[in-house]
Amino acid sequence: MEHSWTQLREVVSSVHRLKVDGFCITKATINHDAGCVNSRCSVEGHSWEVHFHPALYAKGHGYNPGLDLVFLGESRTGVTAILSAKVIDHTSYDDFVPFKDTKTVPRAFHRPMDRSQPIYIGLGFAGDDFKSHSLTMECTITVFREPEAQRGAIPVPSFDLPRHLGELLRSQAGADVTFAVSGESFSAHKTVLAAMSPVFMAEFFGEMTEKNSPLVEIQDMDAEVFKAMLYFIYTDAVPDELDEKPEAATTALAQHLLVAADRYGLDRLKVLCERRLSLAMDAGTVASTLALAEQHNCSRLKAKCIEFIT
Template sequence: MASACTNATTTVRSVRLFRIDGFSLVSSTMGHDECFKFRWDVDGYEWELHCFPSYFSAVWLKLMFLSDADATCNVRASLGYLLVHPGLDGLSQERRTSDVFKRPNDCTQQVYLVNKVDLPVPSRSSDDHLTVQCTITILKDLPEVPTSVPVPTSNLHLHFGELLRSGTGADVTFLVSGESFLAHKLILAARSPVLMAEFFGHMREASSPNVVIEDMEPAAFKAMLHFLYTDTVPELDHELQAVAPMAQHLLAAADRYGLDRLKVLCEGKLSGGITIDTAATTLALAEQHNCSHLKTKCIEFIISTPAVFDAVVATEGYRHLEASCPSALTSILLSMRGRRY
């Protein structure tokens, strides 16, 4: 069976000659820590070669990294160095050092090039030079090739939202407190079991192009329609204090039309901001529309302390709760049994 090999890296290589004229003279006047510097750009990175001509009677080299490494990876590079000089064939063997560079001024270790006593005495001034062939090799990771074609995120809700906005192909008009809303029976029926029965069952709305909606605010109905088409409720994306009335109306609408997800969204929103002023009315709403989680949250808040309980009992909402949902009062009393304040 044939085998295959895939390269995960590639290399970038650059070669240059660096020459110091009058080497014997200048090297005799330089200290151990003094050096010649040569700038070099390779693959978008800036480098600097340091040549120390009098480092304890020998010539030494060092490579310094001057750029910033990539945010996702460090720079792996090597320096190859070869002395180029007539009559030094025995000494002219390329050597190499490598390192990983992470930040500006990172360096390789100093590397030995040649002992100065091994350099031939120049017979004339034109021969008095030191030439070094240097090679920088950068090892680069190849970008990862995706194993599959990236799939865009779904924008189905955007298309359906535009269909609702434009009204193209609408076959039903809802009349809500003097306002009209165009819609599509098939889409609504697919989302709501109640509307499925109304439009495609034996109810009178099945063939009617107009449907009158009673006991619902136009804004709440519009928000519900938007949810039916897009599965989103932008009206609930603000602080609860600003959207509590809308959340309450939408919860009732969701229960009315069998929209379980919308009902849970509204229940969660209302559960997150129960106050003394809203506790009783929210509890009545939860009792009427069978929202067990919201009901539990309301009762826990009401009986949390005697002061909170007394404050809630004094609200208008509590009097409404007494009149409309006596069963909720029983739940409160049962929850208070055995509680010690």
């Protein structure tokens, strides 16, 4: 009998204990966003966050707490990883049934805020009374890496184009167009904008009047929204300060940013705004969010709104 053994990949696993105290899911709040707990760590030289959602999925009086893995780094070739988890303790939680070990499917992470598919860690049943719940989970992040022979090769620096483009936007070096927006001006680069947006491509390299103009006036948009959109075009990320604003202000900005993304053909930004609005949805915002979803053909966001209402 003959056989061969070839090592194709190695893995590095890091095990973390995540404890979440003081959350409550009732019949009255089961369809409301209960917030998200983030736990940050470093595995194989990359930064990650594990996000815990108390009621990631809900139907009727049943709900599933869940986790997902978020990549905080950058990699041109991609970093393949898996998140697995199991519940090791749950207190004051008689109406909760933990699942056995669950894990995500392997996926390659490339850009900041790339995330895995969610995993559900158990099934809970909402009651009428307020109960403070506590969950302790053992979370394992497994990162795949190349065998030792390949790791001994000359290292290749990580892909830093978004960071370099962000610096280009901040420095305004070589800028060839200025936008006037609600009394403020923003300098940018036509080629960068055109590469990301079909609308800017048509404006600057088609037959539109803006083609040779160094000054473009933007109507019907707040300066803050245009600034956030510019930042996304250059860096493929939304500004950090958006998460530092009060919830109501962040939701309003996400709504306006979705409109801007649809206007300029920025599909990824549009989906990011849809996700932000669906997670922050409450009784005070669902009507305006539903109207927005219908107006801008956001079928998934519309479905989330209808699910919240019913």
